[in-house]
Amino acid sequence: MALAGLNACTLQPTEKIIPYVEAPEDIIPGKPLFFATALTLGGFATGVLVESHMGRPTKIEGNPDHPASLGATDVFAQASILELYDPDRSQVVTHLGRISTSENFLNAMNTELEAQRLNDGAGIRILTETVTSPTLENQISSFLAEFPLAKWHQYEPVCRDNSQKGAQLAFGEFVDTHYDFTKADVILSLDADFLYQTPGNLRYTRQFTGRRKVEHGHADMNRLYAVESTPSLAGAIADHRLALRPTQISVLAQAVAKELDVPRQFGLNLESYDPQSLISTAPNVGPWIRALASDLKKHRGSSLVIAGESQPAEVHLLVHAMNSLLGNVGATVHYIDSVAANPVIQNDSITELTSDMEAGSVDLLLVVGGNPLFNTPADLNFAEKMAKVKTRVHLSLYDDETSELCHWHIPQAHSLETWSDARAFDGTLSLMQPLIAPLYGGKSAHEFLALFIGEPGKTSHDILKDYWQTQRPGADFEVFWQTSLHDGVVAGTAFTPRRVNFKIANKTLRIEDGSSRIAKNGKPSSTENLEIIFAPDPTIGDGRFANNGWLQELPKPLTKLTWDNAALMSPATAEALHLKNEEVVELQSGGRSVEAPVWIVPGHADNCVTVHFGYGRTRGGKLGTDTGFNAFALRTTESPWFARGLKLEKTGREYQLASTQMHQSMEGRNLVRSATLEEFVEQPELFHEMGHEPDDAMSLYPPWEYNGYSWGMAVDLNSCIGCNACTVACQSENNISVVGKDQVAKGREMHWIRVDRYYEGDLDNPETHHQPVMCMHCENAPCEVVCPVAATTHSDEGLNEMVYNRCVGTRYCSNNCPYKVRRFNFFLYADYETSSLKMRRNPDVTVRTRGIMEKCTYCVQRINTARIDAKKADRKISDGDIVTACQQVCPADAIVFGDINDPESRVSKLKADHRNYSILAELGTRPRTSYLAKIKNPNPEIKKA
């Protein structure tokens, strides 16, 4: 009972949980412990290590041992620590909206079950999201064994129906695909954002960017072709990017397949193939496709074609065929058994449930997690149908839209509060352990289901352990249990790649390209011939993170919008429709309509509009309610990802959107320096020549001297994908306040590290650059000299330190900072009131009050922790001991921190690279944070349009 001594102060699980490093005799105050567990999104697990201070989890870090993490996390995992402490989470069992008790609920359910037992549970339906938890599946199976006529449905808005259907078309069975980018030299992405919103994305990012860390003479760089409608992070980093409407992408996929000889080899008849619809808007696409195809063919076994989830099943089939012909299967593409416990086509599943409910054959509906009332397709009229169910029960984190219409609402325990298990994208199993006892008395899905299988009161821990004891019988179970918890992964549980055989039943492929209804003349002629694209919001997901201030305020990677979604469209489309930013339009599709503000996105495909769903919550908590508009209102079961026949109508109104970046062009300044691989190999000094530091001798003052350490950072712009994980990690590590939409709109967001996004070139299909910018810790810091009270000073290790207590708030330092990385507390932004949020804070970092300046410290608290450890061991801090929060979280390994006095450190070596440069170096600030220039690897056969 390592944590028993703390029970008086904080809520702790009563069972033993295993710390990651070494089981301590007792907690040492001030010394955090790390526990391995996992967090799931869309059912798939990402392994994490959770930092715990005196029994309070405060920070999520990736688990380097977990295949889906490799030490990194995405923004959602980072922000889930805030979700844990969210004061708006539901805290009490309610019946008909009134406070009730678990006992009452149990009694009520027992009565229901007794009644259902007579007809074998024919009136019972369980609705879950995607389940990868073997324990949960086992529980549901036990339940279904007891009530054989009951049904289990699964639904979540970001499901994998198309890829599953595609696998079924190709192989006649559900198989999952995962990729190995380390071996992929040439990659074609068909609307697949494999760097951000695919299970395994963190691993793919690490692998993909690992092939782009170019040093002089080292030309083993991969090449990415991205075809997409809505600009994505994969498109932004691509060497060749083509913006097409979603319906055109399938045409392009067929064209590429033809070039690769897929139809002949597989005996496929591409019935609907109509190249004209492609050529009409992209006249130069022919040579592009041929160059691409020959590049793919040249890299047999080291190429990779990926289709995005939004692409129709037929495109997935073609992609499987292409990868097979290119010899990629077993090299860059691996097939495994379906990771989901009980794979179903979720769209069909929810449709079936809805029709059962409509037919009145559902007496008891158990909604285990999820928010179907909000996020099911609009044509299902889920609310209306659900009202016909006699007893409706909802287990969820929040008392949300679905809870409102349910008889019973049971607060759910957060993933960090409960025992569970889950599988990663490759099948790797993780046991999840709680970091803290449920703050608000929530029940886990396991405990909830236990009520229905005659095990009321059994704890998640016992359920999990009992299940695994049946799976791993034997004397060494305790070893298995302890090791698995300790490591955060169960060793050797990744599914083995398997062979698949093509069993294509229907050889005639018919993919609706919509050309019949879309005007073929290229530019939109009216407001009616548009396509609408649905996508989960990049920061609040499908709406489940709507009440998460960090994610709401996190700028969307490409639009830089916060707190809202918008109708995204290309500059040309906006011009043709005479629309400008923030103008409110009515989007009409399939007889339904919503109003949305316009936001113009360079690089967006023409003639289509992207809407992100997840916003427009009506019961989403204090922060989540009434932000944005509800795009689910337009989404249908027929066309979950894109639809034709969108009509736009002006309303004449405007709606203010809060973007953190008002200006999108670099104005010809050498901020993000880029070149092609060819240019770089030819002339390695070219980045240096674009502008560099003045000679030391130009200064009247002697340079600073560093006898010990001298900290510095290097950021590889060729690796950075712009995912913003660093921004949230920094916010979590450094107790950075959320300021709200009105303050962001005024330009007062507090993020210490931001990712600048610039467009270069033609706005119809521009080069997109990302540049993380944090305090540069200048050697000649302009901020230091102007502070009248010496609140910002230079340390003897080169840090530019900010002394909060001394700051009087003249803001002179910020004015004089050329990088504008300083952030000012214009109001009292920090929440001094909400007790649950106080528990979340990192005790090593001061909470800043009103009227003072703050900024990146290079995570000085981590430097000092490493220093203390080193001193105790009587050694120097070695390279890698200090990992800043932004560096730790980065899936691309783009940020490297260390001692630049040590020529052997990683950062020193990067700074010696030819790609290394400093921004605004010509001012003589001598920044300690430098950048590695961006390299593109275009196909010489494709001329830049």
Added chain:
Amino acid sequence: MAEEKDKTKTESPFIEPGHTYGSITDKISSMILTRKTPLGWFIGFGIAFSLMMVLLFSITYLFMKGTGIWGLNIPVGWGFAIINFVWWIGIGHAGTLISAILLLFRQEWRTSINRFAEAMTLFAVAAAGIFPLIHMGRPWLFYWLMPYPNTMNLWPQFRSPLVWDVFAVSTYALVSLLFWYTGLVPDFGSLRDRAKNKFAQKAYGILSMGWRGSAIHWHRYETAYLLLAGLATPLVISVHTIVSFDFAMAIIPGWHATIFPPYFVAGAVYAGFAMVLTLIIPLRKVYGLQDFITIRHLRNMAKVMLATGLIVAYGYMMEAFTAWYSGSEYEQFMILNRMRGPYAPVFWALIICNVVVPQFLWFERFQSKVGALFAIAIVVNIGMWLERFIIVVTSLHRDFLPSSWGMYAGTFWDWSIYFGSIGLFFTLMFIFLRIMPAISIFEMRTLVKGSKKKIEN
């Protein structure tokens, strides 16, 4: 008006003929002691006082909430507070210039306006002084900017221009106060002797510090006054030079320029003379002081304004030239952004106000037409405020990294504090007019001899 116009045909005197020592003393002291307070005074004071209450209310709200109630943001960390500070400090300059520099240069004509101008300086500095305090994030810690022994053993950071500012402005305020008060002592003596009611006698008695008008008193007075004038003279230059360092020492394009010190000093004198004209034209009308503040005074001030205005225009030109000549893309962008960016209307309004309109002052007609002069002075006042807006805001809002560019606009509270500070200034001004001689009595008496001579001639 017509009558006045005729007089300008020959060079008009600094004091209208026919005045004796007695008549001067009577006329000026009557403004305070005997004449009924005009209704206009009450109306004016009422408005000014209300505005001052707006200031107090706004500052209270500011202290409760924080500087976020203003339009400030990152990148524009300074806004109205700094603009107003520089504007007010600039206005103050004319007073010191008139009283000290013109005294040392033996410009007799300063006599009729110096007292008033000095008071204006003092009140302008008072209004200015509020802003550096309230613009801080934590104003209750303002004293950390001053060097004082403390247990933390911490001193201000002497490389920061803001610390220089603290010294420059506080010295300036102190010397201006002493100079003004010293000049008042003989007049307080006169008022004490002429006061009819007990309270006024006591009050002026205390203020006059035992002035008896003996030769020794006069001797000491003259020495002290001259010494203070000598002290104040370099301050005219130094204060605004140091205020300009707040900008010039920074590396922001549009701030980082060596022309700033002279350009700011000229701008300050320019603004100051405009303000003196703005105030004195109505004043001489209301109190019937056309005899003492003659058209010649106004013309002289107009000439100073024209001269300093041209220096300022040169400053604008050199800013543009230096930006081009520097070859720095940031500097070049800055100047183009001023001319063509989102704040271009403000910039061109500034050019019209400060460069175009004052050119009318080349013409005698405009110099001596009181109404026109008043209008031009108001325009220059506005122009100088706009100039500070352009310097502070347009330099910051688009600096080095385009990703951080932003926009700035004053909020209700920015304006309420600005107008409130004008309220404070006028409240002090009205109180001054009511209880102190707005024109130096004893110095005016020295002009009598000269005026007689002119008649004889």
